Amino acid sequence: MSSAGWQLALLYNMRAFASNIRTFLLAFVLGASVWVSAVTGADPDEVRPYPNPVPLEVIGQDPSLVLTSAIPRTIEVTLRAPRSVWDQLTAQENSVTSILDISGLSAGEHTQTVQIRIGARPVQIVLATPETVTFTLEPLLTQTLPVDLSLTGQPAIGFQAGDATIEPTLIAISGPESLVRQAARARVVVNLDDARESINAAFDIQVMDDKNTVLNGVTINPESAQVMIPLSPQSGYRDLAVKVLVRGQVAGGYRLENISVFPPVITVFAPDPELVNALPAVVDTQPLDIQDAKANISTRLALALPETITIVGTKTVEVRVDITPIQTSLTLNLRINLIGLPDGFDAHLSPETVDVIISGPVPVLDALTPQDIKVTVDVTGLDLGTHQLEPQVEVFVENVLEGSILPSTVEVILSIHPTPTPIP
Numbered sequence: 001m002s003s004a005g006w007q008l009a010l011l012y013n014m015r016a017f018a019s020n021i022r023t024f025l026l027a028f029v030l031g032a033s034v035w036v037s038a039v040t041g042a043d044p045d046e047v048r049p050y051p052n053p054v055p056l057e058v059i060g061q062d063p064s065l066v067l068t069s070a071i072p073r074t075i076e077v078t079l080r081a082p083r084s085v086w087d088q089l090t091a092q093e094n095s096v097t098s099i100l101d102i103s104g105l106s107a108g109e110h111t112q113t114v115q116i117r118i119g120a121r122p123v124q125i126v127l128a129t130p131e132t133v134t135f136t137l138e139p140l141l142t143q144t145l146p147v148d149l150s151l152t153g154q155p156a157i158g159f160q161a162g163d164a165t166i167e168p169t170l171i172a173i174s175g176p177e178s179l180v181r182q183a184a185r186a187r188v189v190v191n192l193d194d195a196r197e198s199i200n201a202a203f204d205i206q207v208m209d210d211k212n213t214v215l216n217g218v219t220i221n222p223e224s225a226q227v228m229i230p231l232s233p234q235s236g237y238r239d240l241a242v243k244v245l246v247r248g249q250v251a252g253g254y255r256l257e258n259i260s261v262f263p264p265v266i267t268v269f270a271p272d273p274e275l276v277n278a279l280p281a282v283v284d285t286q287p288l289d290i291q292d293a294k295a296n297i298s299t300r301l302a303l304a305l306p307e308t309i310t311i312v313g314t315k316t317v318e319v320r321v322d323i324t325p326i327q328t329s330l331t332l333n334l335r336i337n338l339i340g341l342p343d344g345f346d347a348h349l350s351p352e353t354v355d356v357i358i359s360g361p362v363p364v365l366d367a368l369t370p371q372d373i374k375v376t377v378d379v380t381g382l383d384l385g386t387h388q389l390e391p392q393v394e395v396f397v398e399n400v401l402e403g404s405i406l407p408s409t410v411e412v413i414l415s416i417h418p419t420p421t422p423i424p
Helices: 003-042 083-091 273-277 362-366
Strands: 045-049 054-059 065-067 074-082 096-101 108-113 115-118 124-129 132-152 159-161 165-167 170-176 183-191 199-204 206-209 219-221 224-229 231-233 237-243 254-262 265-269 282-284 297-302 310-312 316-325 327-339 345-350 353-361 373-378 385-389 392-395 401-406 410-416
Touching (some): 074 115, 115 124, 183 224, 231 237, 392 401
Parallel strands (some): 054 096
Antiparallel strands (some): 045 074, 054 074, 065 132, 165 224, 183 206, 237 265, 265 310, 297 316, 373 392
């Protein structure tokens, strides 16, 4: 074929292709649409919130700077993803994470976008709350402060405090520059109120500003100081333990549970120290009569001391006696009462009595009468025949508890009441 023929054939083919290109494109679009529709129908997209709060991690912070603004610990995100991808996201822990990158930032206020990372594809982020975070960076400052010891209150009467020591005497604080510069001093507060023994313990250190207000938000190193304060008794004073002198016995069926006295220790004084030193370590109260007592007792009692001895403070002590009934158990054999039996029916119980175990205070159980406890079996709505039913116990007395029922079930046979035969 000549060159002209080849050119004519090529021109013809190009015209044929050009005339059919729209058909080819339409067929391609239709095919792609059918494929997308099939895939979407089998695995449809769903828009919903991620079920767990997403932890927000701060990275890239300059060690010489400190964050002085509150940063959200978590964010909430709403995602668009196929159902199969949602299954992956909810099945894997930490499949969605977030990062606040503050690398290279200097001191001052900044606003950064939260970066969200998702461990599955395809996923589209619809909403993130918050999307950005505004925060302030300040230079980190360290400062040394002396530690003061502040004593409050007074030791118990008859005791005096010696020279106090504290260790360490200097501490280091660090934190945002604007906060550290407010620090004026550091202190340890020790309360000596009613102290009777020497103090040797660790106490927290507080940082104060120039208005004597506790300054929070700074790091203290160390956080506590060891304080030692010796206490010694003064001449002529002595502490004595108080013992309640009891006479008699509580009523039968009751028990003496506890005797408490306040204050448990008293301080006495005499001008001559030999008088107080000669006393026993325990002082008795005046006798407390509990004969046949059935209830708690609360009273004040004087102390049995020589006239030459002076009691420092109140002259009597408060005494409380706790008296409670003795708890016991009791087994009663009680007849069963049938309720709910329709007219024209007969019932046969087997057995007709049950053993009921009850518990409570001895005086209450001793006073029980047959009318105080009732055992019933309810046959309301039951048909003819044999039934296994659980008896119910009702106790009409307070402080009595119902325990086991033996047997726990009884047999009830319901039948028609026989019609009397007429006598000629």
